[in-house]
Structures are given as C-alpha cells and as structure tokens.
Amino acid sequence: MIKIHRDGLREYIGKHDPSELKIYDFDSILIATDSFSITNKLGQGGFGPVYKGMLPEGKEIAVKRLSTSSGQGVEEFKNEMLLISNLQHKNLVRMMGCCVKEDEKLLIYEFMANKSLDTFLYDSMKRAVLNWATRFNIIHGVARGLLYLHHDSYVKVIHRDLKVSNILLDEKMNPKISDFGFGRSIAVHVRHDLYWKPLKS
Incomplete structure (x- = not known):
C-alpha cells in the first residue's frame, strides 16, 4: 500500500472533504456481484480477485476484493482510498x-469493457484490432497518464x-492505467519528502 508521512497525509486529507469518497453498502455490492459469483470474476491480482458488478441504476462496475491478510486499519484504509480517489x-x-x-475491504472502480491490453496482444484474432492508429493512441494515453x-x-x-495487464481499455479502446496505488513499489511525494515501500505484485 502507499506509504506516506503522517503529517503529509493530514495536510492532504485536510484539503479534501472525506465525503468526496463514496462509501458503498456491503449488501449492495453483494447484490451487484451476485455474492461474488465465479461467473462475475474478471481476474485475480496480487491483492485479491476482481469481480464485475451491476448497480441498481444499471451502471457496470469492477469490484476489487482485497486480501484480508493486509492488517491495515479501517481509518488508514479510508484515508488511503481518499488519496487514491483524488488522483483523477x-x-x-x-x-x-x-x-x-x-x-472485508472492497474497492469499486469504473468498469472497462475491453479488459486489459494483454488480452489483445496475446490473442491472434483480437490482435488484428490493434492497427497503428489504435496502438499510437494507447501509447500516447499511457504516457499522458x-x-x-x-x-x-x-x-x-x-x-x-x-x-x-495493468493497462485497461474502454469501449473505444482508450487506455487507462490501473493499480497505480498497488504497484510493486510506490513512491509518494508530499511537500519535499520521498518515501518508499516495497510491495508484492
């Protein structure tokens, strides 16, 4: 998880209303994912499985179910999620x-219809979609992110x-970087301090 100096975190949280981070009801996520049905499972990452869900208003979501072995406290988790949610x-x-x-600690993300870039690169049929214009758009978008x-x-x-596998594609093949808060190593720079913490991938 992101390691950040306590004073730096307080400074950041102080500038952002905690209500900006939407807290979902667990039962509503259970309904949305059909109780984390295997048929809704999108994949398995180093920090837990990801499921597709559908909110009552018809909006599709992706739900990352974090491992229960992290040992992270609830308030620390919420503060970190507020920080990540403001990286837009x-x-x-x-x-x-x-x-x-x-x-249970769940992260709710926008759903990406075309999954990840590797599903196209390593599939001889899907790879045909990646013409030069699409490839350039993906490279350019990742660089901007x-x-x-x-x-x-x-x-x-x-x-x-x-x-x-961490470059996801929307319905128009626009790229979006994922897992930027849960990489193998994260450096967070607040004020003039740089903090490192190695993480599992």
Missing part, C-alpha cells in the same frame, strides 16, 4: 469508492509495476 485523469482508471465491513502521476498530481506516484 482520463488515462487512469477511476476509483468510484470503497466498502468496508469487518475484515504516467506524466500526470509523476509530475502533475498533488501527490506524486511512481507506478513501478506498469505492464500490459
């Missing part, structure tokens, strides 16, 4: 909110786990 750019996957109930994380956001984040 058209080439970053948008986190819509989170859900906490006892040992990284520029935002490294230089333009208030909290500077170095991904360090960027790979094709």
Whole structure:
C-alpha cells in the first residue's frame, strides 16, 4: 500500500472533504456481484480477485476484493482510498469508492469493457484490432497518464509495476492505467519528502 508521512497525509486529507469518497453498502455490492459469483470474476491480482458488478441504476462496475491478510486499519484504509480517489485523469482508471465491513475491504472502480491490453496482444484474432492508429493512441494515453502521476498530481506516484495487464481499455479502446496505488513499489511525494515501500505484485 502507499506509504506516506503522517503529517503529509493530514495536510492532504485536510484539503479534501472525506465525503468526496463514496462509501458503498456491503449488501449492495453483494447484490451487484451476485455474492461474488465465479461467473462475475474478471481476474485475480496480487491483492485479491476482481469481480464485475451491476448497480441498481444499471451502471457496470469492477469490484476489487482485497486480501484480508493486509492488517491495515479501517481509518488508514479510508484515508488511503481518499488519496487514491483524488488522483483523477482520463488515462487512469477511476476509483468510484470503497466498502468496508469487518475484515472485508472492497474497492469499486469504473468498469472497462475491453479488459486489459494483454488480452489483445496475446490473442491472434483480437490482435488484428490493434492497427497503428489504435496502438499510437494507447501509447500516447499511457504516457499522458504516467506524466500526470509523476509530475502533475498533488501527490506524486511512481507506478513501478506498469505492464500490459495493468493497462485497461474502454469501449473505444482508450487506455487507462490501473493499480497505480498497488504497484510493486510506490513512491509518494508530499511537500519535499520521498518515501518508499516495497510491495508484492
């Protein structure tokens, strides 16, 4: 998880209303994912499985169910999620909110219809979709997303786990970087301090 100096975190949280981070009801997420049905499972990452869900208003979502072994406290988790949710750019996957109930910690993201770039690169049939214009658009979008994380956001984040499975594609094949808060190593720059913490991938 992101490691950040306590004073820096207080400074950041103080500038953002905690209500900006939407807290979802656990029962509503259970309904949305059909109780985390295997048929709704999109994949398995180092921090837990990801499921497709459908909210009552018809909006599709992706739900990341974090491992219960992280040992992270609820308030620490919510503060970190607030920080990540405020990293917003058209080439970053948008986190819509989170859900906490006892040992359950869930992250709710926008759903990306075309999944990840690797599903196209490693499939001989789907690869045909990646013409040069599409490839250039993907490369350009990823570069813009990284520029935002490294230089333009208030909290500077170095991904360090960027790979094709972490580049998601929307219905128009526009790229969005995912897992920028859960990479192998994260550097967060607040004020003039740089903090590192190695993470599992």
